[in-house]
């Protein structure tokens with residue numbers, strides 16, 4: 001019997017299934033996400049490499065310091081986002097597929113990411129990928145963002161003015177105070193008064209400093225009914241570098257379930273189109 005607990009086992013099953021489906025000998029460039037679930041994806045890549053089932057010149061694009069170490073420890077080749085050519089002429093994409101974790105995933109596969117502070121590079125890599133495949137355990141499978149993840153939306157901000165940005169995020173966003181806010185945006189999230197908390201480091205006094213030298217504000221706003229509107233709203237605040245809402249980016253999500261089974265989900269609207 002496995003020594004892993006249920007949650008870890010479900011992360012591992014989801015990661016293995018997603019890697020097996022998406023990373024074969026024809027995949028030349030792979031985006032490697034960050035976090036504890038991606039560790040299992042790296043474990044599977046090591047196994048596939050041993051079995052000669054990977055492209056002989058596979059390039060892996062890291063999304064954080066941690067992710068780069070995973071790639072190196074797996075004996076794979078790390079590459080920079082800027083070193084990659086376009087995959088197909090005229091296409092924006094330079095990465096075949098990216099496999100990444102998530103803090104919460106809704107019915108449309110919009111996601112909250114950045115629980116580990118890596119969302120800036122993760123979003124850059126996701127935006128350069130043909131496919132973004134999310135892997136997660138059952139605790140992160142939601143109908144609406146904010147239903148299960150209660151630590152707020154991670155927002156990477158410039159340390160130059162973090163407290164001003166914090167006040168703006170708390171005051172700018174409140175529905176009643178935003179002039180010209182559309183009815184759709186007013187209905188985009190639950191709380192009237194979001195709260196932004198500067199993320200503190202553990203075993204070091206002071207704030208978390210990201211791989212990019214910035215701070216993180218975790219912005220709690222309850223349930224997020226319109227992720228795209230909220231993402232855009234937060235991003236408008238000067239000094240906000242990246243928002244941990246990934247709207248309309250993921251193409252597929254794999255969840256390990258409590259009973260040991262695995263669920264693969266696609267955006268609900270895509271499923272309806274195929275009906």
Ligand SMILES: O=C[C@H](O)[C@H](O)[C@H](O)COP(=O)(O)O
Pocket residue numbers: 033034035036037038100101102103113114115116117118119122
């Ligand atoms: O910043 C961290 C990343 O967005 C992670 O992918 C996300 O927090 C999920 O991490 P974990 O797999 O550890 O739950």
